[in-house]
Amino acid sequence: MRHRFLKENTIENAFKAICFLSILLPLVLIVVLIGDAVIDGWSRLSLDFLxxxxxxxxxxxxxxxxxxxxxxxxxxxxxxxxxxxxxxxIYLEEYAKPGFLTSLIEINISNLAGVPSIIYGLLGLELFVRMSHMGRSLLAGACTLALLLLPMVIMVSRESLRVVPNSLREAGFALGADQWQTIWKIILPMSIPGALTGIILSVARAIGETAPLITIGALTYVAFLPDSIHSAFTAMPIQIFNWISRPQTAFQTNAAAGIVVLLFLMLFFNALAIWLRARLQRKVYW
Amino acid sequence: MVIDLTEKQAFRERMIKALLFFCGMVSVLTTLGIVGILVFETWGFFQHVSFKQFFGDTQWTPLFTNQHFGIWALVSGTVLTSAVAIGTALPLGLLAAIYLSEFATKNFRLFVKPALEVLAGIPTVIYGYFALTFMTPFLQNFIPGLSGFNALGAGIVMGMMILPIIASLSEDAIYAVPPSLKEGAYALGANKLATIFKVVLPSSFSGIAAATILAISRAIGETMIVVIAAGQQPNFSFDPREAIQTMTAYIVQVSLGDTPTGTLAYQTIFAVGMTLFLFTLLLNLFAHHLRRRILKGHL
Structure with a gap:
C-alpha cells in the first residue's frame, strides 16, 4: 500500500515537472528570440542607422x-x-436596445476579430487604393489598419464602459442631465483610463502589422519622408521584411537592428499603457 | 423658452444617437465590404478559370506561361504549417494551462500569464526572422534533409505565437469546472492525476476544443512567418522538411510584384483570399458555437 502511494506520488511529481517545463520553454524562447536579434543587430545600432x-x-x-x-x-x-x-x-453600451440589429452588430464584431489581417489588406487594396483613388498612400494604409483595429478598440472600450456603476448614470439623470450630457461629463471621464490602456495596446499592435500593408502595396524601398497623407510610404515591419528577403547577410544585420528598434518601441508602448492606467486611475474617486 | 431648449436638446440627442449608430454600423459595413469584394473578384476569376481547374488540379502556377490553378497546392502548404503549429502549441499550451490552474501558486500565475501574453503581441515579421535565422539552422543540426525554407521551422515558431491563445482559453475552461466535481473525485479516492485526466479535462473538453479551433484559425491566416521562413514554392506535399507556399504567402508574393489591376493574376489573390476567408470563417463560427454551448451550461 505504502509502496503504491509513493509510486503515484513520483508519477504526479513527474507530470507536474513536465507541465512546468511547458511554461518555461516558451518563456525561454522569448528570451532567446530577443537575445538573438540584439546579438545580430548590435553592430548596426547607432544614430546613423536611426x-x-x-x-x-x-x-x-x-x-x-x-x-x-x-x-x-x-x-x-x-x-x-x-x-x-x-x-x-458607446452606442452598444448606452443606447442600443436588445434586438435584431444590436445582436447583428455584436456577432459581426466578434467575427471580424477573427478575420486574418491579410484579408483586410485585400479589402484595403480594392476599397481604398482602387475605388477611392487614394493610391498606395499613407491614408489608404491608415484606413486599412483602422478597420483592422476597430473590433479590438470596440471590445476594450465596451469593457471599460461596463465597469462604470449604474448608480452614476442615475445620479446624472436625477440632476437633470440628458443622456449625452451624462455620457460626456460622467461616464466617459470615468471609463477613459481603462479604455486608454486597451487602445494603446491595440495601436501598438498595429505598428507591428505587416501583411495588410504589403497587400495594399506599401513600398519596400522608400528614400524620402512622406510629406502628406497622400504620399507613398514605408513602415518599420515592411523595411525589416525587405532587409530579411535580401540575399546578402549584411542586410540581415540591418533587419536585426530594425527588429530591436521595433521591439523597443512595442515595449515602450506597453509600459506607457500600464503607467497611464495607474496614473489616471488615481485621479478618479467615487 | 424652456420648451425651446428641450426641443433643441432632443434634436441634439437624436443627432448624437444617429452618429453613434453609424459608428456601430461601420463594422457591419466592413464585413459587407470584405464579402462583397471577395465575391465580386472571385466571380471574375471563375469567368476565366473553371471549377474543375481550381479544385481538380494539384499544381499552382498562375504566374507562369503554363498556367495551372490547382488550389490544393496552396491548401496543402497551409494545412501543413498549421498542423505543425498546432502540434507544437496544443501539448505545450494545454500542459501550461493545467500547471497554471492546478499546480501554480497565485503569485506565479500573476507573473506568468502576462509574460505568456507577450508571445502573442510580438510582431509576426520578427517571428519570421527568428524562424529563418535561428530555428531552421538549429533544426538542421538534427534533420539533415531540412531545406533553408521549410514548413517545419515556420510551423514550430508559429506554434509559439498561438500558444498563448490555447493556454489562456484552456485555462479559463479548466477554471470553470465546478469544484464539486473535483471534490467528488477526491472523495472517491482518486489522486490528483486521475482527477485531472478523468474528471477535469473531460469536463472542460468543449472549452479546450474551442481554444484549439480558434488557434487553428489564427495559424491558417498567419502570413509573415510563412512568407519569410516557409518559402514560395506551391508544392502539393505533406513533407514538412520541404519549402512550400501557403495561401497567405501567395497573396504576398503577388502583392510584392507590380500586378496591374483587372488582370487574371490580380484576380487570383482574391480567389485565394476567398478560400482563406471561408476556411477561417467556418472555424470561427464553430468555435463560437462551442463557446456559446459552454456559456449555456453544457460542458
Whole structure:
C-alpha cells in the first residue's frame, strides 16, 4: 500500500515537472528570440542607422523613412479608429436596445476579430487604393489598419464602459442631465483610463502589422519622408521584411537592428499603457 | 423658452444617437465590404478559370506561361504549417494551462500569464526572422534533409505565437469546472492525476476544443512567418522538411510584384483570399458555437 502511494506520488511529481517545463520553454524562447536579434543587430545600432535613408549598400542603409512612416501611420490610424471605436462602444453600451440589429452588430464584431489581417489588406487594396483613388498612400494604409483595429478598440472600450456603476448614470439623470450630457461629463471621464490602456495596446499592435500593408502595396524601398497623407510610404515591419528577403547577410544585420528598434518601441508602448492606467486611475474617486 | 431648449436638446440627442449608430454600423459595413469584394473578384476569376481547374488540379502556377490553378497546392502548404503549429502549441499550451490552474501558486500565475501574453503581441515579421535565422539552422543540426525554407521551422515558431491563445482559453475552461466535481473525485479516492485526466479535462473538453479551433484559425491566416521562413514554392506535399507556399504567402508574393489591376493574376489573390476567408470563417463560427454551448451550461 505504502509502496503504491509513493509510486503515484513520483508519477504526479513527474507530470507536474513536465507541465512546468511547458511554461518555461516558451518563456525561454522569448528570451532567446530577443537575445538573438540584439546579438545580430548590435553592430548596426547607432544614430546613423536611426537617421539614415535606405541604401543599396547595407552598411549605409538607415531606418528613418520606416520610423517616420510608422509614426504617421500610427497617428492617422488612431485618429480614425479611436473615435469610430469609442462611438460604436458607446452606442452598444448606452443606447442600443436588445434586438435584431444590436445582436447583428455584436456577432459581426466578434467575427471580424477573427478575420486574418491579410484579408483586410485585400479589402484595403480594392476599397481604398482602387475605388477611392487614394493610391498606395499613407491614408489608404491608415484606413486599412483602422478597420483592422476597430473590433479590438470596440471590445476594450465596451469593457471599460461596463465597469462604470449604474448608480452614476442615475445620479446624472436625477440632476437633470440628458443622456449625452451624462455620457460626456460622467461616464466617459470615468471609463477613459481603462479604455486608454486597451487602445494603446491595440495601436501598438498595429505598428507591428505587416501583411495588410504589403497587400495594399506599401513600398519596400522608400528614400524620402512622406510629406502628406497622400504620399507613398514605408513602415518599420515592411523595411525589416525587405532587409530579411535580401540575399546578402549584411542586410540581415540591418533587419536585426530594425527588429530591436521595433521591439523597443512595442515595449515602450506597453509600459506607457500600464503607467497611464495607474496614473489616471488615481485621479478618479467615487 | 424652456420648451425651446428641450426641443433643441432632443434634436441634439437624436443627432448624437444617429452618429453613434453609424459608428456601430461601420463594422457591419466592413464585413459587407470584405464579402462583397471577395465575391465580386472571385466571380471574375471563375469567368476565366473553371471549377474543375481550381479544385481538380494539384499544381499552382498562375504566374507562369503554363498556367495551372490547382488550389490544393496552396491548401496543402497551409494545412501543413498549421498542423505543425498546432502540434507544437496544443501539448505545450494545454500542459501550461493545467500547471497554471492546478499546480501554480497565485503569485506565479500573476507573473506568468502576462509574460505568456507577450508571445502573442510580438510582431509576426520578427517571428519570421527568428524562424529563418535561428530555428531552421538549429533544426538542421538534427534533420539533415531540412531545406533553408521549410514548413517545419515556420510551423514550430508559429506554434509559439498561438500558444498563448490555447493556454489562456484552456485555462479559463479548466477554471470553470465546478469544484464539486473535483471534490467528488477526491472523495472517491482518486489522486490528483486521475482527477485531472478523468474528471477535469473531460469536463472542460468543449472549452479546450474551442481554444484549439480558434488557434487553428489564427495559424491558417498567419502570413509573415510563412512568407519569410516557409518559402514560395506551391508544392502539393505533406513533407514538412520541404519549402512550400501557403495561401497567405501567395497573396504576398503577388502583392510584392507590380500586378496591374483587372488582370487574371490580380484576380487570383482574391480567389485565394476567398478560400482563406471561408476556411477561417467556418472555424470561427464553430468555435463560437462551442463557446456559446459552454456559456449555456453544457460542458
Amino acid at each position: 537617421t539614415g535613408f535606405p541604401s543599396r549598400k547595407p552598411e549605409l542603409a538607415g531606418f528613418l523613412p520606416a520610423l517616420v512612416g510608422s509614426f504617421y501611420l500610427m497617428l492617422l490610424t488612431s485618429a480614425i479608429a479611436i473615435p469610430l471605436g469609442l462611438g460604436a462602444a
